[in-house]
Amino acid sequence: MRFIPVNTPLLSGNELKYISECITTGWISSEGPFISEFENKFADYIGQDHGIAVSNGSAALDIAIKALQIGDGDEVIMPTFTIISPAQSLVTAGAIPVLVDSDLNTWNMDVNLIEAKITARTKAILVVHIYGLPVDMDPVVKLAKKYGLKIIEDAAEMHGQTYNGKMCGALGDISIFSFYPNKHITTGEGGMILTNDEAVAKRCRKLRNLCFEPDGPRFIHHELGWNYRMTNMQAALGLAQLEQINVFLEKKREMGRYYQKGLKHLTDKGFALPLVKTDYAENIYWVFGIMAPSDLAKTEIVNTLHQNKIATRPFFWCMHEQPVFQKMGLFKNEQYPNAEKMARDGFYLPSGLGLEDDDLERIVKVIADAYE
Ligand SMILES: *Cc1c(COP(=O)(O)O)cnc(C)c1O
Numbered sequence: 376m377r378f379i380p381v382n383t384p385l386l387s388g389n390e391l392k393y394i395s396e397c398i399t400t401g402w403i404s405s406e407g408p409f410i411s412e413f414e415n416k417f418a419d420y421i422g423q424d425h426g427i428a429v430s431n432g433s434a435a436l437d438i439a440i441k442a443l444q445i446g447d448g449d450e451v452i453m454p455t456f457t458i459i460s461p462a463q464s465l466v467t468a469g470a471i472p473v474l475v476d477s478d479l480n481t482w483n484m485d486v487n488l489i490e491a492k493i494t495a496r497t498k499a500i501l502v503v504h505i506y507g508l509p510v511d512m513d514p515v516v517k518l519a520k521k522y523g524l525k526i527i528e529d530a531a532e533m534h535g536q537t538y539n540g541k542m543c544g545a546l547g548d549i550s551i552f553s554f555y556p557n558k559h560i561t562t563g564e565g566g567m568i569l570t571n572d573e574a575v576a577k578r579c580r581k582l583r584n585l586c587f588e589p590d591g592p593r594f595i596h597h598e599l600g601w602n603y604r605m606t607n608m609q610a611a612l613g614l615a616q617l618e619q620i621n622v623f624l625e626k627k628r629e630m631g632r633y634y635q636k637g638l639k640h641l642t643d644k645g646f647a648l649p650l651v652k653t654d655y656a657e658n659i660y661w662v663f664g665i666m667a668p669s670d671l672a673k674t675e676i677v678n679t680l681h682q683n684k685i686a687t688r689p690f691f692w693c694m695h696e697q698p699v700f701q702k703m704g705l706f707k708n709e710q711y712p713n714a715e716k717m718a719r720d721g722f723y724l725p726s727g728l729g730l731e732d733d734d735l736e737r738i739v740k741v742i743a744d745a746y747e
Pocket residue numbers: 431432433434457458460461503504529530531532553554555565566
C-alpha cells in the first residue's frame with residue numbers, strides 16, 4: 376500500500392527549464408532577472424502595483440508590519456485561530472495581538488466581534504483567510520474606514536481566490552503570500568508582499584535587504600531590517616508555477632468536489648465538511664478540512680486513516696492557548712469557544728496538487744468502509 380502524504384507539489388511545467396537557466400547563466404543569488412519578473416507578474420495577477428519577493432511568508436509578515444510602522448504598544452486585531460506567523464510578527468515588533476473568535480461555518484474570524492475589540496491604541500486589523508474561503512471583508516473595510524485603521528491581509532492560503540469577484544491580496548493596505556510547497560503555487564520556500572503604496576513598497580524593499588540605504592552610501596545603516604531576500608532560483612520556480620495557476624485552482628476545486636461527494640455520509644454522523652461557498656466566494660480548498668463531532672471521534676478517524684497509510688494534519692492551535700504567549704503573560708484567561716473547538720476537533724486530509732485520482736478514491740473508500 377502506497378503512503379499518501381498530506382501534500383505533494385506538482386512541478387511538471389517550466390520549472391526545470393527556468394531553474395536550469397539559473398545554473399547555466401550563473402544567476403543564483405537574489406540579483407537575478409527572474410526576481411523582478413516574478414514580482415511583476417504575481418503583483419499583476421493579483422492586481423497590485425508593487426510586489427516584494429522574500430524568503431518566506433512569515434518573513435513577509437515581519438516586513439509588512441514594520442513597513443506600516445506598527446510597533447511598541449500598538450494593538451492589532453487578528454483571529455486566534457491561525458498559524459503562529461502573524462502573531463509572532465506582531466509580538467516581535469513590540470505590538471499586541473488582540474484576538475477574535477472564529478465563525479464555525481466559514482472557519483474564518485467572526486467579523487461581527489471585531490468592533491468591540493477596537494480601542495484608542497488599535498492600529499490595524501490583520502485578517503487571515505483560512506483554508507479556502509476568504510474572510511467576509513466588506514464589514515472589515517467599513518470598520519477600518521470608520522476608525523482609521525490599516526488592513527493587513529494574510530493571503531498565504533488564497534492565491535487566486537476572490538471576494539465578490541475581487542482578488543484576495545488586493546482587499547486591504549498591504550497583503551502577504553507564502554510559496555511554501557503546500558500552497559497553491561510554490562517556490563520551495565518563499566513569500567511576497569503586495570501593496571499599492573509606493574512609499575510602503577520602498578520601505579519593504581529596504582527592510583528585506585538589511586536596511587541598506589538604496590540612495591545613501593553603502594554600509595551605513597539608519598535602521599535595522601533583515602536579510603529576507605528571495606533567490607533567483609526560487610523566483611524561477613515561482614514563474615513556472617504562476618503560468619499554471621488556473622490549472623492548479625481547477626484541480627483543487629475538483630479535489631474539493633470529489634471529497635464533498637464521497638464524504639457526504641459523514642455529516643449524518645455529526646462531522647462537518649468545508650462550506651462549499653458563501654455569497655461572496657466559492658471554496659478553493661487550500662486544504663480539505665473536516666471537523667469531527669468530538670476529539671475522540673477525531674482520534675478514531677485519524678487513526679483509521681494512518682493505519683491505512685493516509686496522512687492527516689490537525690487544525691491550527693489557537694494563539695491564546697500557545698504556551699509561548701502564555702509564558703509572556705499574553706491572553707490570560709481569554710476564551711474563544713469556537714476556535715477552541717476547531718483546534719480540538721479539526722484535521723485535514725491529503726490536499727496537495729500532486730494527489731492522484733486513485734489516491735482520492737482510496738481515501739474516500741477507507742473512510743466509507745469505516746463509517747458508512
Ligand atoms: C503558510 C502560512 C504562513 C507562513 O508562510 P511560510 O512561508 O511558511 O513562512 C503564514 N500565514 C498563513 C495563513 C499560512 O498558511
